[in-house]
Amino acid sequence: MSTSIDILISSVTDKALQSIAQKVKDGVRITDEECLVLFEKGSLAFVGALANFIREKLHGDKTYFNRNFHIEPTNVCVFSCKFCSYSRLYANKEEGWELSIEQMLDIVKTYDGKPITEVHIVGGVHPKMNMDYFIELMQKIKAHRPGLHVKAFTAVELDYMFRKAKLSTAEGMKKLHDAGLDSLPGGGAEIFHPEIREQISADKVNADGWLAIHEEAHKLGMHSNATMLYGHIEKYEHRIDHMRRLRELQDKTKGFNTFIPLKFRNHDNDMSHVPENTITEDMRLYAIARIYLDNFPHLKAYWPMLGRQNAQLSLSFGVNDIDGTIDDSTKIYSMAGSEEQTPKMSTAELVTLIKQVKRQPVERDTLYNVVKDFSNVVFADAENLAHLN
Numbered sequence: 001m002s003t004s005i006d007i008l009i010s011s012v013t014d015k016a017l018q019s020i021a022q023k024v025k026d027g028v029r030i031t032d033e034e035c036l037v038l039f040e041k042g043s044l045a046f047v048g049a050l051a052n053f054i055r056e057k058l059h060g061d062k063t064y065f066n067r068n069f070h071i072e073p074t075n076v077c078v079f080s081c082k083f084c085s086y087s088r089l090y091a092n093k094e095e096g097w098e099l100s101i102e103q104m105l106d107i108v109k110t111y112d113g114k115p116i117t118e119v120h121i122v123g124g125v126h127p128k129m130n131m132d133y134f135i136e137l138m139q140k141i142k143a144h145r146p147g148l149h150v151k152a153f154t155a156v157e158l159d160y161m162f163r164k165a166k167l168s169t170a171e172g173m174k175k176l177h178d179a180g181l182d183s184l185p186g187g188g189a190e191i192f193h194p195e196i197r198e199q200i201s202a203d204k205v206n207a208d209g210w211l212a213i214h215e216e217a218h219k220l221g222m223h224s225n226a227t228m229l230y231g232h233i234e235k236y237e238h239r240i241d242h243m244r245r246l247r248e249l250q251d252k253t254k255g256f257n258t259f260i261p262l263k264f265r266n267h268d269n270d271m272s273h274v275p276e277n278t279i280t281e282d283m284r285l286y287a288i289a290r291i292y293l294d295n296f297p298h299l300k301a302y303w304p305m306l307g308r309q310n311a312q313l314s315l316s317f318g319v320n321d322i323d324g325t326i327d328d329s330t331k332i333y334s335m336a337g338s339e340e341q342t343p344k345m346s347t348a349e350l351v352t353l354i355k356q357v358k359r360q361p362v363e364r365d366t367l368y369n370v371v372k373d374f375s376n377v378v379f380a381d382a383e384n385l386a387h388l389n
């Protein structure tokens with residue numbers, strides 16, 4: 001009996017696409033040139049079917065989410081990324097904020113007794129929030145709630161912190177890890193290729209620096225995520241270059257958990273004249289990333305940025321994770337124009353969203369240990385829960 005991938009292989013007439021489909025069926029890695037063929041010639045249906053084949057081979061219908069919240073210590077930032085709608089030069093009453101350690105601990109305490117497993121801490125690069133400040137924060141969070149997984153600091157924040165403290169990456173990472181830092185989020189990667197990086201975020205850590213920081217974390221046994229800010233001025237070649245660098249590091253360390261493509265949103269920033277990607281292109285990108293990044297276990301659609309309805313759609317294009325409950329604790333995407341102006345979903349809403357597209361909702365912790373399988377959990381008013389935008 002033919003499987004659906006056999007039917008796909010026999011139905012496609014283009015030889016290059018046919019050979020890529022055969023590789024996917026055989027579990028063979030595709031090359032950069034083949035990835036370009038997918039971007040240039042692969043229809044949404046074709047790349048979607050291949051990505052879905054891989055997703056189901058790896059995870060079946062399992063779709064992960066977690067219960068988390070964010071803390072954004074500040075939006076004051078010494079850098080000036082052109083796509084950023086969030087950063088400010090100073091803290092002032094209207095627009096800039098800078099939280100004290102006590103204020104951040106108070107946020108953590110609002111979740112006392114609630115079944116949250118992760119806090120995600122990222123923000124701007126404040127010239128006065130240094131290594132000691134964040135070591136104290138890590139220690140105090142862990143003293144208050146030892147079981148809470150602390151996923152914190154982009155490589156951009158870490159690079160600045162370590163350089164200011166005159167520490168090597170290895171020394172700095174070890175100090176933060178000892179203080180309670182459990183893993184790294186994937187932010188700050190943007191587009192690695194200098195042709196683009198120099199135009200959109202010239203003054204922050206470059207590709208090699210970003211990769212070296214993640215490699216160091218992996219050496220200490222920590223896991224991390226990787227992102228790519230796509231859909232602006234980059235070309236397909238730049239996306240492939242970005243993913244190749246990640247795939248190479250992952251071959252070496254196996255420390256990445258998840259790849260998270262971040263869709264450029266164009267509201268109120270220095271790149272507002274650049275149109276946003278279409279949803280079709282978003283889905284093609286997710287699918288192609290799933291096909292190319294054969295050594296990444298997970299592919300995440302971050303719903304506060306993509307919108308919950310599109311995140312739901314992405315579950316048919318290779319995605320097997322939609323991040324977490326968030327609890328309206330991040331402003332990065334609402335300020336950049338996302339339709340999710342107060343990003344917050346209850347567990348019931350997330351579960352319903354996943355079930356509506358006939359997938360299996362599984363709560364995970366940050367490291368993808370299963371917390372609870374929600375397949376058979378029925379919420380009283382499930383039909384009314386997923387408020388699609």
Ligand code: V47
Nearest residue numbers: 083084185186187188225229262263264265302336
């Ligand atoms: O590095 C900033 C992006 C990132 C815009 O690891 C923008 O689990 C689109 O990395 N349009 C920070 N994107 C957020 C981040 C992240 C988010 C969720 C989960 C994880 C994880 C990591 O946000 C920045 C930048 O690439 N960003 N401005 C914008 N206008």
Ligand code: SF4
Nearest residue numbers: 077079081084087124
């Ligand atoms: Fe600063 Fe991050 Fe915004 Fe760049 S993206 S300006 S590093 S807050």
